[in-house]
Amino acid sequence: MLSSFLKHIQTHFSFFEDAKLLIACSGGVDSVVLTYLLKELNYTIALAHCNFSLRGNESNEDAKFVESLAKKLNLPFHSETFDTKLFARKHKLSTQMAARELRYNWFNELLDTHAYTHVLTGHHADDDLETFFINLSRGTGLRGLTGIPVQNEGVVRPLLPYPRTAILEYAKKMEFFWREDSSNIKTDYLRNKLRLEVLPKFKEVSEKTLQNFQKTQQHLQGSQQLVEDYMALIYNLVVTEIPEGYSINVSKISELPNTNALLYELLNPFGFTSWNDIFSLLTAQTGKEVKSVSHRLLKNRNELLLTKIDENTGEKQFFIKKNEEIISNPIFLRFSPTEKIGNIENTTVFVDMEKLTYPLTLRKWQQGDVFQPFGMKGKKKLSKFFKDEKLSLVAKQNVWLLCSQDKIVWVVNHRLDERFKVTPKTKQLLKITSRE
Structure with missing residues (x-):
C-alpha cells in the first residue's frame, strides 16, 4: 500500500x-x-x-x-x-x-x-x-x-x-x-x-x-461540473447583486427551460428546504416569502430578493446616551458636536442638539410611522415616503430610524426630519454620520 x-x-x-x-x-x-x-x-x-x-x-x-x-x-x-x-x-x-x-x-x-x-x-x-x-x-x-x-x-x-x-x-x-x-x-x-x-x-x-x-461517482462529478458551468451562465443572465443581497429576475428565469431546477441550483447553497413554496413564489403576490435558517427569499414585483436574515429585526430598540460619540451596533453612527454646517449627504445630517431628548433610540420602521421630511411643511407616512423613493421591500426592512422620544429625527441614510433641522436660532449643532 x-x-x-x-x-x-x-x-x-x-x-x-x-x-x-x-x-x-x-x-x-x-x-x-x-x-x-x-x-x-x-x-x-x-x-x-x-x-x-x-x-x-x-x-x-x-x-x-x-x-x-x-x-x-x-x-x-x-x-x-x-x-x-x-x-x-x-x-x-x-x-x-x-x-x-x-x-x-x-x-x-x-x-x-x-x-x-x-x-x-x-x-x-x-x-x-x-x-x-x-x-x-x-x-x-x-x-x-x-x-x-x-x-x-x-x-x-x-x-x-x-x-x-x-x-x-x-x-x-x-x-x-x-x-x-x-x-x-x-x-x-x-x-x-x-x-x-x-x-x-x-x-x-x-x-x-x-x-x-x-x-x-466520477460520472456524477463530471455531470455536476457541467451543471456548474451552465449555472455560471444562468447566474449572469438572471441574477443581479444588490446591496442587500441578490435579485433574481422572475421574467427571465421563467422563460428558461427547467425553471424549478434552475431555482434549486441557485438557492440550494442557502439552506432552503421548502422547495414547493419557493417554486410558487414565481407566481405569488408581492410580499410573499420563504425562509431558511440563515436566509430569506422575498417576492417583490418582478424579482425574488435573496437576503440574509437580520437578527436585529423586530421590535428591538437600541438606546443612545447623550455623551456617546460612536455606536457600532446595530449600525455604525458617529455623533460629533460642531460649530458649523458642512456637506449634507444621505449619510450625514446636522441637527439642533437642543431639540433632542435623550436617550435617543434606534429602531426599525413600523407600519403607521410618520415624519416630516426635510423641506416639507406637512407630515408624511413612511410607507408613502418609501414608495416615492422606490425602495424595495428588502430595502425598506433594512431602514433604521433615529428617534427622539416618539419623534423620528432621521430616516438613516435617507432623510432628516424637518422638526430637528438647524435654524438661525440654533445654538448647539450636532453632526450625525453613518460613515466610519
Whole structure:
C-alpha cells in the first residue's frame, strides 16, 4: 500500500512536499494508517485529537493513545476536550453536527496559530459510499450524490480512493495498534445502520460494488461540473447583486427551460428546504416569502430578493446616551458636536442638539410611522415616503430610524426630519454620520 499511496500523493497532492500537514487523528485505524504512511514518506506532519467527552473513560483513553502515538513517532501533538452535549443543547444542534462544528472550528484555530497549511482526515471509499446513501435517503440533488470532496476549504482526504478492507489489511500486516470506537457497533445513527446492516448486503450483489460505485461517482462529478458551468451562465443572465443581497429576475428565469431546477441550483447553497413554496413564489403576490435558517427569499414585483436574515429585526430598540460619540451596533453612527454646517449627504445630517431628548433610540420602521421630511411643511407616512423613493421591500426592512422620544429625527441614510433641522436660532449643532 505504501508504494501505491506514494504514487497517489505525487499525482494528486504534489503540494504536500512543501506543506505543513495537520492530521485529524481519532485513534481509529484509518487515521492511524494515514499517520504512519505520511511519516514513512517523510512529510511534515502533526497530530490533532478531539475528545468530545461522549464515551466517558473510553474517550479519555483515545486521547491518551493518540498522544502516545505522537510521542512514539516524535510528532507535534495537539489535543482539546469539548463538552459536546452542552454545546449541542446551547446551539440547538444534533450531537453529530455539534461535534463537527467544534472539530473544524478548532482545526481552523490550529491552522492560524501554528501555520499548518492543510488538515488531513482519514476518510476512505467506504465512508464515501455511506455518505452517498445517507444523502440519497434524505433527498438530495446531483451535488449530494457526488460524495465527499477530495479537497475543500483546506481539508484534504488522501485515503478517499482506498476501501476500508485495504486499510485494515495494511494495518494488520504492519502490526499497527489502533483504538476501536465502541459506538461504531451501535445502530442508533443512520451511518452505522447503513454500515452494519444495509451496505454489507448491497455489496453481496457484486464483488466490484465499491469499484463500480467509484466509476459512477466520477460520472456524477463530471455531470455536476457541467451543471456548474451552465449555472455560471444562468447566474449572469438572471441574477443581479444588490446591496442587500441578490435579485433574481422572475421574467427571465421563467422563460428558461427547467425553471424549478434552475431555482434549486441557485438557492440550494442557502439552506432552503421548502422547495414547493419557493417554486410558487414565481407566481405569488408581492410580499410573499420563504425562509431558511440563515436566509430569506422575498417576492417583490418582478424579482425574488435573496437576503440574509437580520437578527436585529423586530421590535428591538437600541438606546443612545447623550455623551456617546460612536455606536457600532446595530449600525455604525458617529455623533460629533460642531460649530458649523458642512456637506449634507444621505449619510450625514446636522441637527439642533437642543431639540433632542435623550436617550435617543434606534429602531426599525413600523407600519403607521410618520415624519416630516426635510423641506416639507406637512407630515408624511413612511410607507408613502418609501414608495416615492422606490425602495424595495428588502430595502425598506433594512431602514433604521433615529428617534427622539416618539419623534423620528432621521430616516438613516435617507432623510432628516424637518422638526430637528438647524435654524438661525440654533445654538448647539450636532453632526450625525453613518460613515466610519
